[in-house]
Each structure stands twice: as C-alpha cells, then as structure tokens.
Amino acid sequence: GKAGHDHYMHKEIHEQPHALRQTISGRVDELGGNADLDIDLDDDFLRTLDEIHVVACGTSHYAGLYMKELLESLVDVTVRVDLASEYEVYDGHDASQTLVVAVTQSGETADTLSAIRRAKASGMTSFAVTNTVGSTITREVDDSLFIKAGPEIGVAASKTFVSQVTTLALFTTYLGRLRGTLSAEDGADLVEHIRQLPNAVQSVLDAEPKIQRLAEQYVDSDAFFFIGRGLAYPVALESALKLKEISYVHAEGFAAGELKHGPLALVTENTPVLAFLNDAAAADDTVNNVKEVESRGAPVIGLSTPDETNSFCEHSIDVPELGRLEPLVANVALQLFAYHVADEMGRPIDKPRNLAKSVTVE
Numbered sequence: 355g356k357a358g359h360d361h362y363m364h365k366e367i368h369e370q371p372h373a374l375r376q377t378i379s380g381r382v383d384e385l386g387g388n389a390d391l392d393i394d395l396d397d398d399f400l401r402t403l404d405e406i407h408v409v410a411c412g413t414s415h416y417a418g419l420y421m422k423e424l425l426e427s428l429v430d431v432t433v434r435v436d437l438a439s440e441y442e443v444y445d446g447h448d449a450s451q452t453l454v455v456a457v458t459q460s461g462e463t464a465d466t467l468s469a470i471r472r473a474k475a476s477g478m479t480s481f482a483v484t485n486t487v488g489s490t491i492t493r494e495v496d497d498s499l500f501i502k503a504g505p506e507i508g509v510a511a512s513k514t515f516v517s518q519v520t521t522l523a524l525f526t527t528y529l530g531r532l533r534g535t536l537s538a539e540d541g542a543d544l545v546e547h548i549r550q551l552p553n554a555v556q557s558v559l560d561a562e563p564k565i566q567r568l569a570e571q572y573v574d575s576d577a578f579f580f581i582g583r584g585l586a587y588p589v590a591l592e593s594a595l596k597l598k599e600i601s602y603v604h605a606e607g608f609a610a611g612e613l614k615h616g617p618l619a620l621v622t623e624n625t626p627v628l629a630f631l632n633d634a635a636a637a638d639d640t641v642n643n644v645k646e647v648e649s650r651g652a653p654v655i656g657l658s659t660p661d662e663t664n665s666f667c668e669h670s671i672d673v674p675e676l677g678r679l680e681p682l683v684a685n686v687a688l689q690l691f692a693y694h695v696a697d698e699m700g701r702p703i704d705k706p707r708n709l710a711k712s713v714t715v716e
C-alpha cells in the first residue's frame with residue numbers, strides 16, 4: 355500500500371534514501387576508489403572500446419545524458435545518447451568497438467527493445483541498465499546491471515531516475531578505473547559522493563514544507579522553466595518532464611546558455627524559472643542567465659549549496675555539497691515541487707491522463 359502517503363509517487367519520493375542504499379550496497383570500494391560491479395562483459399573489450407551508444411526514452415534518456423556528462427569528463431570514450439525511437443546505426447560504423455547501453459526502468463519499452471535489436475544486428479555488444487530482473491531487455495542483451503530501486507507504481511519515474519543515475523555513476527567509475535583514465539584518488543572522490551547520496555537526498559526531503567509552500571505560491575503560473583548547464587542540463591529536462599506529466603502545466607527545461615537564443619521570449623512575471631546553481635554545473639555562468647530572466651520580472655527559485663551563489667534569487671532551495679552528484683540531489687527537490695503543484699491542482703498524480711507505466715508499443 356501507500357504506507358500513509360496520499361499517493362504512491364509521494365511514497366516513492368520519500369523512499370529514495372532507502373532505494374539508494376539498495377542501489378549502492380556492496381558496490382562501493384572506498385579503499386580502491388572503485389566500484390565493485392558484477393559485470394560479465396569482457397574486460398579487454400571494455401578497456402579498448404572507443405564508443406558508447408546509449409538508447410533510452412523519457413526519463414531514462416535523461417539519465418543517459420547525465421551519464422554522458424560524467425563519462426566524457428572522466429573516461430576516454432565518446433558517448434552518443436539517442437532517444438531510442440530516433441536511433442539509427444550508420445553504415446561504416448565500427449560496431450566491434452562500440453558498446454550499446456539500453457537504459458530502461460521497466461525493461462519492456464518497445465522503442466528501446468527495437469533500438470537494441472538494430473544495434474545488435476550491426477554487431478555491437480549490448481548492455482542493459484534496468485530495474486526489472488527477468489524483463490525482456492535482460493534476455494536480449496549480452497549483460498545487465500540492475501538498479502535495485504524496488505518496484506515503482508507511480509507512472510511518473512522518481513526513485514528509479516535517481517537510482518539509474520547512481521548506477522550509471524558506478525559504471526562510469528568502474529570503466530574509468532579499468533581504462534586507467536580515472537585515478538584512484540578521483541575514483542575515491544566519486545564513490546565517496548555516491549556513498550553520501552542517501553543522506554544528501556534525505557536532507558532535501560526534510561525541506562519539503564518549504565518546497566510545498568513555493569509550489570502553492572506559484573501554482574497558478576502560465577508555465578515553468580528549468581535552466582541548467584553541464585550535469586544540471588539533463589536534470590532541468592527531467593524536472594520539466596516531471597512537472598508537465600503530473601500537473602499538465604507547460605514546463606520546459608533549457609540549457610541555461612540557450613535562453614537568449616529564443617526561449618527568453620516566453621519569459622514573463624508569470625513564468626517562474628528554476629535555476630540550477632550547483633558548483634558542478636558552471637554556476638557562475640548560469641548566474642548571468644538568472645539576471646536576464648529576473649530583469650524580465652520572472653520569479654527565480656535557485657538551487658544551490660547554502661552559500662551566497664543564490665542570494666540574488668527571489669527564493670532558494672539548499673542542496674548539500676556533493677560534487678558531480680549535486681544536480682542529482684537537486685532533482686529530488688524538484689520532484690517534490692512537481693508533486694505539490696500537481697497535488698494543489700487535484701491531479702491524479704499516480705496515473706496521469708494518457709500515460710502508461712510501461713510503453714510496449716512503438
């Protein structure tokens with residue numbers, strides 16, 4: 355049941371520290387600065403591959419984009435992230451040196467299964483990151499890694515997104531250490547941040563009353579915009595998707611630097627802007643974008659570590675310091691924001707209109 359929560363989604367948001375402990379359990383090698391993962395793919399292949407293709411849909415696609423940002427800064431590999439429905443393999447591509455990774459919570463998404471089949475037909479080695487043991491994807495790929503988030507009933511993904519990104523961060527660590535591009539010291543930093551994730555997420559959950567008040571204050575807005583750079587950009591996209599799917603209000607995520615190339619025309623005093631000002635996400639540059647929207651009268655809610663970075667924002671939500679995982683923790687605050695906007699509007703949060711938990715048609 356819902357264990358006293360009004361909706362499964364609310365329960366699942368609050369379950370995240372527990373879900374993350376399951377995701378991480380037994381997989382962090384603090385001394386070695388490495389991830390301890392049960393991966394059957396050949397080490398020599400993982401050491402020499404030169405490209406990773408990620409195929410996924412919706413929220414899982416954004417988890418893939420987060421991994422791309424992590425991987426490309428820490429591991430010597432080119433990463434391509436495609437919406438599964440758009441994925442094509444081009445003639446002449448060296449499939450023997452490419453790993454295709456399906457990120458899929460359910461393991462049953464038809465678009466993702468179909469993309470994996472195209473990749474396999476071209477000769478690629480395939481890998482799945484999924485929540486569902488025994489799902490169709492696990493029977494199609496060469497090897498799988500489970501995110502261990504536990505079942506998710508709310509149609510909108512919450513805890514599974516956070517567990518996916520965490521699992522992908524573990525995979526990044528593993529690959530970086532195996533290939534030697536990630537030093538033991540940097541590996542130790544990353545796994546230490548992974549280890550601290552459950553408590554960091556809890557501290558954001560503890561700020562729910564404040565986040566709820568902000569949601570209630572702005573529930574009548576025309577639209578909501580989310581802006582971020584680097585690691586925070588995929589989180590901006592994910593936060594916007596969450597809000598639109600459960601509240602039916604227009605919400606969009608933008609790379610902060612893109613605002614001036616068009617979207618700024620949409621900004622008014624009735625369009626709150628939620629800005630990621632995390633250190634790991636080029637906060638100083640985003641500050642300028644915040645000023646651009648403030649001068650058009652938009653209320654700004656800044657997410658950052660509790661320092662001066664956000665003092666000029668109308669509102670701020672504190673996110674604990676957590677290196678490259680800070681934007682992921684910020685996401686939890688915006689899950690709560692989306693939830694409370696939708697709840698205030700009386701939406702059927704666990705079953706938004708027109709949507710299904712697992713999409714088994716292409």
Ligand code: F6R
Nearest residue numbers: 412413414458459460463510511
């Ligand atoms: C959004 C959401 C969807 C799924 C997408 C892929 O909250 O849940 O966008 O992420 O349908 O589903 P999986 O991960 O099961 O392949």
